[in-house]
Amino acid sequence: MYLGLEVSEQALRGAYFQQKEVVLTPPVAVPASYEELLEALAQQVQEASRVGEAIRRVGVSIPGNCTERRVVWVPSLPYLNGRDLADDLRTRLGITVMLASDAQLALLGEVWRGTARDRQSAALVSVGTGINGALMLGGRIVHGAHGSAGALGWLVLDRQQAPDAEHGYLDLYASASALASQGRLLDPPLSPEEIIGRAREGQATCAKLVNECAAVLGIAVAGLASVFDPEVLIFGGVLTGAFDLFAPVLREGLLRYGSPSVRQTPLVASQLGADAPLYGALRAAMLLQSMWV
Template sequence: MLTIGLDVGGTSVRAGVVTGDGEVLDTVRAATPGGVAALEDAICGAIADLAARHPVTAVGLAVAGFVAADRRTVLFAPHLAWRRAPVAERVARRVGLPVVLEHDANAAAFAEYRFGAARGARVAVLVALGTGIGGALLVDGVLFRGAHGVAPELGHLRLVPDGRPCPCGRAGCWERYCSGTALATTAVELLARYPGSSTVLAREVVGNGRVVTGRRVAGAARDGDPVARRALADLARWLGDGLALVADVYDPEVVVVGGGVSESAPLFLDDARERYASVMTGAGHRPPARIRTAQLGDDAGLVGAAVLARESSTRTP
């Protein structure tokens, strides 16, 4: 029984055909377009492409935004065009398959619980570092979605009063300091503050008129660029501070750090662990959570969405 999972993020739409064991057989990818019509065209096009090659039975959409409790409607998505949009119904009508929505971090966490870094954990939190921050909580293998389907929205915890503006409409949110977007923002600020202090990053980005991205900052850090390394140290500090808040609320057994930024975890995760362990409430008098990197990488969201779609369709009479 094959299903399609899609990870619909602020930067890209990734779709894959997934088996019941979590194996990804085939994938397609496209840049995330602006506007509702173009976005839904891209999603339906990816589904049609894969469905033409594989006998699929259902579709799961992992969405970077607030998904209603019935998992049919996107209420709000800071990095996408949907606002109170009945996405599942519209996509299902066009592709002729059952469609289920899920928050992208919930989908990734579910996949990591089934097949990856959170397997067997009684209380597990996933923090997905990408364009923003996604968060998810599982208790005994059950996703916690809150009363209205939107919990836990960890990326918009306010860490810095009157801090950087956020697309959610507030300022100082965690994801403005700890995400791929935040890493690029910090690097640009440091380049302006310390002109002449960067070699690799300035030559790679500024000198060639290219856009600063988190991926380029991480690459420059690997090459020893001092500004890029300082930007990653800043990200590690904010990651540790945010995880300390998360631990105070949920007391997790394991925290899985996923998302695109986690590919560069060797550059920052040890420092984040040290920061977390030093600033958590009761440090030294309680066991800290194990902080692990996601094992499924970029595939976690689409794998989780596909598995959830399979389970939802088998429960339907």
């Protein structure tokens, strides 16, 4: 049996097969230390083993930069940085473990059971606390030399902007965190969810904030499409539910800034939504390395 695990900023979750159906486990809080995280992940493996066959391989989704063995950089969970998580879990559990970024696994999930099925090339833009992304070329997910292929948040659109060592340009101007920063300046302050809700109701100030984020992201999406020419562009991450607000501005950006051949590239919402990285982690465990390049 195979197991997918997702480590996010707030929760741990698992996914496995039971009678040919994918079962998603309830979320549990992310532990405060590395040793506690290892124990929590091991417990997920043990619990999954109790309802079926012994676990053979595990895929783990990481909310940051990682190789297949080692976590490189996770801003939200710094105790993971530099840790050999795959080998530490393998030593503890005696099974094969592979790591990948949440965006790369989200795209793999969409290829398997979502909106990228039957595609040979696709690009996913993941909008959450930061901006991330993933690429599929020739039917394989691009992992990159250091595991960070598709890190769209670091695309710089203004050379006058002073660099930030911890956050990319798009992270600062087109993410849920960017909306949160703007929302704190309102009277009364509003969360990103509240901004989106009021924008959907037609509240002018909130609609403007959403449109400004989408406009910046639209330029980046046009550049991404122009460079890689994917069959489809997928909008994912925690703001998938706001696709109806982002889509018109993103399409305008694609038409205005994209190369002639990509201006009509289909732009669609993630079919799996927030569950995409978890489905991808399970699929990675099933395939091991056959979907990666």
